[in-house]
Amino acid sequence: MTHAITRRGLATAAAGLALPLGRAQGQSQAQGQAPVIRLGVLSDFSGPYRDWSGPTTLACVQQAVAEAMAAHPGLRVELLQADHQNKTDIGANTVRQWFDQREVDAVVDVNNSAVGLAVSGVAREKNKVFLASGASTAALTGAQCSPNTVQWTYDTYMLSKATSTAMVKDGGTAWFFITADYAFGHTIEREARGFIEAAGGKVLGAVRYPFPQTTDFSALLLQAQASGAKVLGLANAGNDTVNAVKQAQEFGLPKRGMKIALMLAYLTDIHTMGLPVAQGLRLTESFYWDLNDRTRAFWGRVRERTGGACPNQMNAGGYAATLHYLKTCAAMGAARAKESGQETVAAMKAMPTDDDCFGQGSIRKDGRKLHPAYLFEVKRPEESKAPFDYYRLVATTPPEEAFRPLAEGGCPLA
Known part of the structure; x- marks a missing residue:
């Protein structure tokens, strides 16, 4: 058209x-x-x-x-x-x-x-x-x-750095990853691992699943729970993220003290899940309608x-x-x-x-x-006062720190 x-x-x-x-x-x-x-x-x-x-x-x-x-x-x-x-x-x-x-x-x-x-x-x-x-x-x-x-x-560097570094500083030092088995999942898990370790944290384990054939994450979530990790990192996107979060809530992982970090997600995903399911999730975005x-x-x-x-x-x-x-x-x-x-x-x-x-x-x-990268936490239902009032700002990463340094990217233009 x-x-x-x-x-x-x-x-x-x-x-x-x-x-x-x-x-x-x-x-x-x-x-x-x-x-x-x-x-x-x-x-x-x-x-x-x-x-x-x-x-x-x-x-x-x-x-x-x-x-x-x-x-x-x-x-x-x-x-x-x-x-x-x-x-x-x-x-x-x-x-x-x-x-x-x-x-x-x-x-x-x-x-x-x-x-x-x-x-x-x-x-x-x-x-x-x-x-x-x-x-x-x-x-x-x-x-x-x-x-x-x-x-x-x-980009994948910004998403993985802003989320993982801020969560380690906030006490989320032990991680477990559930990763979609394709290029995006591999890349964002690998980059997040580097930032977690650089910030003083550690990755206790990770499991990959076939994409896009997987809809049942129960076995993967049990492995995450058994690892003793404080943070579950979801290195996936779209419907996979939504399904994994819903099933993690059903298994009671957040109630047991495990925080869930979404390595790539949007306000759209939170709207699809609904606040009763999404509350407490942490994710990085570079724009939010109610930021200023x-x-x-x-x-x-x-x-x-x-x-x-x-x-x-x-x-x-x-x-x-x-x-x-x-x-x-x-x-x-x-x-x-x-x-x-x-x-x-x-x-x-x-x-x-x-x-x-x-x-x-x-x-x-x-x-x-x-531009800056913002780490948000999803509000509880009773905290939301208007449609799409979903986020609470947790941390801000300034532009010069959010993205990969120019000299490290391997770009011939630099």
Whole structure:
């Protein structure tokens, strides 16, 4: 689906009606207007991570487009969307077609690390821009970094460091991991182990399970309980995380004093579980709607577009990355921005970032967007005073400590 967005046509675009690409370009040339900037939102719109990203991320990107055009009246933007179906070949082929046939200038989101790495490669080949607001692999700013890619929201290094280090300092010195047996699970467990040991803690054991075939975690939870660990680290995501937490509650692990650390989870997951099940969980996010006045203002502006769905950090990352990209396009001129994705990303790095979701920040040479990481604890039901009032802030990791040091990533750009 294509959403053609002009200052007068934003509401029409949100309803799914589009101005044909050729006509938009022809009008631009005939009227002497700046060329159209085309953005493609590539996400999960139908699969297991739809509620994480997909429609809500698209709504947040639409909000960023509306705000950018209001601030820069000459800016003209068109949005496309596609479902990568969590398949690398489909994601790569989609963006290749976008770049070659639809004159797309930048791709946003891609909430799958394997697909994200493939998209980053295609964007570099075609000299376009990739705004990775959903992919979690730290390789995007490491050995596989690209001058055409910005990784905005989080990565495996940040998630594992912020959660594990803060929990060890809070007394959670003995850990047991339940890990999904695929690349993401392996990576985040390995990185968390390093931070736990560096902080003075230890890992008493770990067990891996087949992904995505496992729905019964009872045997794994019994092993965790028998280990004597103080913290159960869940190195998984999505429905696996939700199911594991529900079953851990049924086994009474939290009542026996074991805290549960979610290595990757979102407000969306907490909403799915409900506070009676999720209370006491700890997790790291880089955005929360009720963090400060600016985040609350953003939620107020975007609420109607999301249909009441509260944005999580991935959705907020899509908004913020898009807004900064469009600010950069306006500053350097749309025609120039369309000529070179690499030059546009370099300009994005040179310009300080500032938005209502993440506040002030910057983008490093390796493409890593820097902002604080927040460790939250999920509230008890009686503590929640409003819809989505789920988190209590436990600890804040400053930007310079939250993400992998530039010199340690192996990025040639550094």
